[in-house]
Every structure is written in structure tokens, then in C-alpha cells.
Amino acid sequence: MLSLVLDQNYKEYFKNNRKNFQEELLKEAVNVREKIKDILMIGNINLLENAHKLVMYTLGEEKEQLEDFARVEGISWASHNLTLAFKLEWVQAIRRTLWQFLQEYDIENQNQFEIIDFFYQLERKVNDGIDQFLNVFFLSYSEYKDKLIEAQRVLVENLSVPIIPITQKVCVLPLIGQIDSTRVHIIEEKALMEIGRLRIHSLIMDLSGIAQMETEVIDHLIKIIDGANMMGCHCVITGLRPELVRKITRLGLSFENKAETKVSLQQALEDYLATK
Structure with a gap:
């Protein structure tokens, strides 16, 4: 019960402090923040909006939605040839900023956990959610790229033998x-x-x-x-x-x-x- 209550409280906290979260996130992701507008123009990918989705799915343990979101993101990044290094830096910045805000919430609310294991459960949940997103994202990205490369190979083969x-x-x-x-x-x-x-x-x-x-x-x-x-x-x-x-x-x-x-x-x- 304590876990469920805190999960909901955390989600509300992030919703209410969305702007502050985004500002801190941009400070963490030094290289990516310069490319946010370019990525939006190239692939119609809103990094800040997607960061919020990732946090909400992770805190709510919405595994199915998280995996679907990761697959769509993987295909989108692969189809527009966006750099994987930027994505990795961005997601790791989300992870660090998320932990920072969770700590701030607990300090503000003076949370005293009667069950010390809850903190470790929270740590596993957050990190597992982020890692799950990254795993599915990279698999989706790679599968799309492989299919694209195969399609291009077939096209080149056909063009190289024009009867x-x-x-x-x-x-x-x-x-x-x-x-x-x-x-x-x-x-x-x-x-x-x-x-x-x-x-x-x-x-x-x-x-x-x-x-x-x-x-x-x-x-x-x-x-x-x-x-x-x-x-x-x-x-x-x-x-x-x-x-x-x-x-x-x-x-x-x-x-x-x-x-x-x-x-x-x-x-x-x-x-x-x-x-x-």
C-alpha cells in the first residue's frame, strides 16, 4: 500500500514540476540540448515531451506502454538516421535527473520509511524501467536498420543487373x-x-x-x-x-x-x- 501511494505521489510531483524537471534535464544533457530543435525538425521528435512520457511510464510501472513507446522511438530514430550516442546521453540524463527529483520530493515531504527495503524496490523499479526502455529501443532501432539495409541491398542488386x-x-x-x-x-x-x-x-x-x-x-x-x-x-x-x-x-x-x-x-x- 505504501508503495502504491508513493508511486502516485511521485507521478503527481513530476506533473506539477514538469518545467523544473525539463530545465534540470537540459543542464544534464549538455550535448543533446543543442540538437533538440534539429531533432524536432528532422524527425518530428519532441525530446522533452518524450522524456516526460518515459518518466510517467517508469514510475507507473506501465511495462507494456513503455515497450511500445520504445519500439516506436527506435524505428523513428533509425528511419531518420539520428545518432545513437545522443539518445544514450539523453536517456542517462533522464535517469540522473529523475533520481535527483525523487530525492527532492522525499526531502520536501520528510518521508520516513518504516520499511527500509522500499527504497531499494524503488531503485530497482526506476532503473529496470529505464533499462527496459533502452533494451527495446536498441532492438527496435537495430531491427529497422537491418531491414532497411536488406531492402537497399536488394535494390542495389536489381539496379546492378538491369535487363x-x-x-x-x-x-x-x-x-x-x-x-x-x-x-x-x-x-x-x-x-x-x-x-x-x-x-x-x-x-x-x-x-x-x-x-x-x-x-x-x-x-x-x-x-x-x-x-x-x-x-x-x-x-x-x-x-x-x-x-x-x-x-x-x-x-x-x-x-x-x-x-x-x-x-x-x-x-x-x-x-x-x-x-x-
Whole structure:
């Protein structure tokens, strides 16, 4: 009963001294206070209002509301790329200021606890509540970031293998930039999948944007051509640079009998659009 009465009294005390609490909190959070307006503008996140919510949920032991609040905060901070260091400093400042005000309340009301263990119960409740918020917040933040990174990875993979339909039967696969072992596997998966899905008869693979390839990548590219041929798709290679040709011939590899070669993508398109 004593615990319940004091819990309610503490909550009322914080409501009545909300402005003083915020002023002390801003003194504690030295680095964050300079960013409060920026954070509000960037993510529509009111740090002072949210600090009050955290205190009320903690004092009231409203665990479900506290966890829901932490999840929303985690997603909000992650989606707006707000710095975790600021959040940690802010929450720890809330913890310190909260204890300061609890002590002031007890001094003002000359609380004499008949049960000394109550103080330790209060300490556990406050710290457990704050820690619970931080744990759920960081989990929510990390999960959202992981999903965002995965979505961006898939987007980059799709953009890195753009198969462009020219006619119903002819498509172009322009390859640019660095192709490593990871990307060549993505190219293989996407190319063969699209050949089957679009029923491509001729796939023009333009390599004019690639100057160098590792040996294993060249070997894998030839296997992709073999796979396309097995699916009934004729491959055309365009834009081979001299340095890449020299490396392919030194390795004893060849596209002969596997794919047709053209000087440029423009030539291939002129030939195919004229005859296909």
C-alpha cells in the first residue's frame, strides 16, 4: 500500500514540476540540448515531451506502454538516421535527473520509511524501467536498420543487373563498374531468371563499361553464357575492351561457339532491330 501511494505521489510531483524537471534535464544533457530543435525538425521528435512520457511510464510501472513507446522511438530514430550516442546521453540524463527529483520530493515531504527495503524496490523499479526502455529501443532501432539495409541491398542488386527489353525477343544487359565474385553470382541468378520469365531469344551483354575482370569472374561469365544457351537464348557480347580481350586470350578462354561478338552495343542494336 505504501508503495502504491508513493508511486502516485511521485507521478503527481513530476506533473506539477514538469518545467523544473525539463530545465534540470537540459543542464544534464549538455550535448543533446543543442540538437533538440534539429531533432524536432528532422524527425518530428519532441525530446522533452518524450522524456516526460518515459518518466510517467517508469514510475507507473506501465511495462507494456513503455515497450511500445520504445519500439516506436527506435524505428523513428533509425528511419531518420539520428545518432545513437545522443539518445544514450539523453536517456542517462533522464535517469540522473529523475533520481535527483525523487530525492527532492522525499526531502520536501520528510518521508520516513518504516520499511527500509522500499527504497531499494524503488531503485530497482526506476532503473529496470529505464533499462527496459533502452533494451527495446536498441532492438527496435537495430531491427529497422537491418531491414532497411536488406531492402537497399536488394535494390542495389536489381539496379546492378538491369535487363532492358528492346523487343519481345531481344533484351540488353549493360554491365558497368567492378564485377567481383559476389556480383557475378547475382548477374547469373538475375539473367537466367529473366531469360525464363521473359522468354528472351537473344541477350545482348554489353561489357563496354568494364575494363578489368578477375579470372574467376571471366570463367563464371562464360558459364552464364552456357546456361543461357541451354535455355535456348542466344548471347551477344559487345564492347569488349582491348585490355580485357588480352586477358581472356592469355587465359586460353574464348567466347567462340558460345556467343556472338559485336564491336559495340550500337552495332548489335542496329543489326537486331533491322533483322529480328
